[in-house]
Amino acid sequence: MTLAPPQPEEPAPLARGPNRLLLLGLGYLCLALAFIGVLLPVMPTTIFLIVAAWAFGRANPALRARLRAHPRFGPSLRHWQDHGSIGPRAKRAALLGMALGWLTVTVIFRDLLASGIAGACMAAVAVYILTRPSHSAAGGS
Template sequence: MDEQSVVNSRVLRWLLRALAGLCIGLGAIGIVLPGLPTTPFLLVAAWAAGKSSPALRRRLRAHPHFGPALVAWQDHGAIPRRAKWLAVTLMAASWILLWFSIEHRGVIGLVGAMLAAMAVFLFTRPEPAPPESESRN
């Protein structure tokens, strides 16, 4: 992403930077707080940063822990295999808890169908290529 993709409005750039900062903060809290996701907040932060601040976007993409996943998603739509399995496992656990929590089987079926659709989406995304050092072994 280059300077051309940065929005022209100063107010909108400020709002997008504030959104990026808020999402980075919520993502950081999500690392330690169960139930608060990290990844969606970081994806929104990367999008907002790309529209408002090329320097912030570069910093997010260069982050040692989150950067590789952001780069894989933004550049190739790729999701690591471990993340796919973790997401589907947590979705299944959530659905099982829902099964025992409510009696409205229609709601349970609808939620199950949505989670199944999300699982299909996840597993149809490509996986990032291994780093050069791993592919030579």
């Protein structure tokens, strides 16, 4: 089974009623978690922005457009959503973060099973990240 990067898609139908409220709530929750990730190096940012953009795209496309237009986070978000690509700097940061996370688990728990499970999960994610196309910081694919 291969995990294909996301492809540009037609806009999904807008959610209505309670589903719209749930999606808005999820979008704002993920946006808050992304903000925390900006402040704390141990918390991811990008994945929460991706989920927030998805939720806003279904509930309020104007909010999704604002995320995609953000001067700092918009380019990476657009590259992922439009091309499935991850910049080299983001790849290095993700791999370094996972390595430090695995080291922390290994040192704190001192348990071979916990270290092995954490390492295997992080290695699988690392393979996924490394197999995504790269894009330049200047915006090329």
